[in-house]
Amino acid sequence: MTWLVTGGAGYIGAHVVRALAAAGIDPVVIDDLSSGHASFVPEGVPFVEGTILDQALVEDTLRTHGVEGVIHVAGFKYAGVSVQRPLHTYEQNVEGTRVVLAAMAAAGVTNIVFSSSAAVYGTPDVPLVTEDLPKRPASPYGESKLIGEWMLRDQGVATAGSSQPLRHTSLRYFNVVGSSDTSIYDSSPHNLFPLVFEALLAGNTPKIFGDDYDTPDGTNVRDYVHVGDIAAAHVVAAQRLAAGEQVEPAYNLGSQNGLSVREIMDAMARVTGIAFEPEISPRRPGDPDRIVATGELAARDLDWANRFSVDDMVRSGWEARRAAG
Known part of the structure; x- marks a missing residue:
């Protein structure tokens, strides 16, 4: 059984690739490396460097590798930046998803797990x-994910x-953190964990x-979920689709309880051994x-x-x- 992971050279996608392999499923990766890293793709995993906007490339990849299903992780994932770059966001996330679906239809691939968002x-x-x-998305990014669904x-x-x-399900989640492999790290310039790490x-x-x-x-409470758990859920969703089992149209991958920013900061100091007292800045609008x-x-x-x-x-x-x- 072979599954294509779009965006499989990215932080989340690369974890999905490893989780598939661990479950005995052969992964194939397509990624344009706009935010991913070729080094994140394990040795021996077929890697196609290119954009999901290229339908011929996606279709050829599906056919060449005998793909049974797609885990669609690729996309422009920066909600704040999407407000300044709405057209780019829609191109990557809406048109990109349309192209993937069109390529799947042409190649006769009928299973897809969509990496959506709580946005x-x-x-x-x-x-x-x-x-x-x-559903009331507050950014072009959130809108683009809803349109994908x-x-x-x-x-x-x-x-x-x-x-x-077509058999499908969408997985919605908030803040993905941590790592299950020291060769994969979150390199986003916008996420809390890498921002704190870089500051320290x-x-x-x-x-x-x-x-x-x-x-x-007194500080915001949010969902923080480990990337290893996220990857594992994608794999189980793929297995259920491939087996013809019933799935919901969408699932929240939520923590149920959440963590406050202060709790995150305390853990940062405790784990890194770097003592610090966070600087308190004014609220950000809309938080x-x-x-x-x-x-x-x-x-x-x-x-x-x-x-x-x-x-x-x-x-x-x-x-x-x-x-x-």
């Missing part, structure tokens, strides 16, 4: 996000009565944006007090669980970042 919910006014909550749904409906119906390595003081929120310690998702459906169907403590998450991410030099 489809926007800033919900409930403490615990469930899958049926209204719509495209999967519509293609599924359109092909339902055919000999090759440079001898600077990490910042907390606001400490007067309506939370136990809600708390956004945490339930993972009950995913626990039921995808063996989803949070298997790592906050110290585990920080330690694994820190070790991977230091190993990168």
Whole structure:
């Protein structure tokens, strides 16, 4: 059994590739290396360098490797930047997903796991996000992910009565952190963990944006989930699709409880051994007090669980970042 991982040279995609291989599934990677790293692709895994916007390339990859399904991770993932670059975001995430679906249809590939985002919910006014909550994305990035889910749904409906119906599910998650392999680290310039790591390595003081929120310690509470758990859920979703088993259209990969920014900072100091007191900066506009998702459906169907403590998450991410030099 062979599955294509789009964006398989990226931080999340590379973990998915390793999780597939560990489960006895042969991975194939396509990535344009705009944010990924060729070194993240394990030796022996077929790697096609190119863009998912090239339908001929995607279709050829599917046919050449006898691909049974696609785990679609590739995309422009920076919600804040998407506000300044909406057209680029839509090109990469909406048109890119359309092209992948078109290539799959042409090649007769009928299974897809879509790496979506909790950004489809926007800033919900409930403490615990469930899958049926209204979708009110607050950025072009969130909108592009929701449109991707719509495209999967519509293609599924359109092909339902055919000999090759599309089987699909979308996985939504918030902040992915840590590492399951010291050769893979989060190199995003926008995510909390790498921002703190880079500040500590440079001898600077990490910042907390606001400490007067309506939370136990005054700082934002968010979902932080380990990338190893995320990758494992993608693999189980792929296995269920391949086996013809029933799946939901979408799952939240949530922590159920969340962690505050202060708790993250305390763990950073504890694990790294670098004592610091975070600098308190003003709130950022639009930051809600708390956004945490339930993972009950995913626990039921995808063996989803949070298997790592906050110290585990920080330690694994820190070790991977230091190993990168």
